[in-house]
Amino acid sequence: MRPEEARPLRPTHVVTCFLQRDDGPSPRILLVQRSQRVGSYHASWAGISGFVEPTVTPDEQAYTEIREETGLQGEQVRMLRRGAVVEHRDQALERHFYVHPFLFAVLAPDDIRLDWEATDMRWIEPAELSTYQTVPKLSEAYVAGLHGAIV
Numbered sequence: 001m002r003p004e005e006a007r008p009l010r011p012t013h014v015v016t017c018f019l020q021r022d023d024g025p026s027p028r029i030l031l032v033q034r035s036q037r038v039g040s041y042h043a044s045w046a047g048i049s050g051f052v053e054p055t056v057t058p059d060e061q062a063y064t065e066i067r068e069e070t071g072l073q074g075e076q077v078r079m080l081r082r083g084a085v086v087e088h089r090d091q092a093l094e095r096h097f098y099v100h101p102f103l104f105a106v107l108a109p110d111d112i113r114l115d116w117e118a119t120d121m122r123w124i125e126p127a128e129l130s131t132y133q134t135v136p137k138l139s140e141a142y143v144a145g146l147h148g149a150i151v
Contacts, residue, residue: 043119045132
């Protein structure tokens with residue numbers, strides 16, 4: 001298909017939350033492996049993520065996704081930073097993703113209970129991120145979240 005024949009991409013806002021624990025010698029972030037039951041990027045590693053609903057802000061959606069996907073409540077996490085939007089165009093999915101990255105401190109990491117959206121989880125050092133098969137632009141989203149505005 002020639003570029004001029006490509007279908008227009010649907011603007012799609014999503015949040016990606018990087019949960020960080022600081023109870024070891026160095027900070028670690030949570031990666032989850034996406035299940036076959038989610039809509040895209042099956043078996044890829046990701047942060048806690050989801051579509052931004054039309055009537056809520058990305059900040060509100062971030063807390064909702066954390067609650068739904070990990071079971072953690074608002075008092076068990078603390079938003080540290082809000083990163084600049086990272087864009088990704090996916091022709092196959094016909095979507096132009098606008099990823100809103102966040103960095104959260106996890107106050108109760110042992111309380112995490114994954115829901116159906118993920119099949120596995122790992123706490124990794126951020127430098128290990130490049131060794132995982134991830135959703136598109138995950139490393140860029142992490143850097144944007146890490147260097148984002150302090151909240």
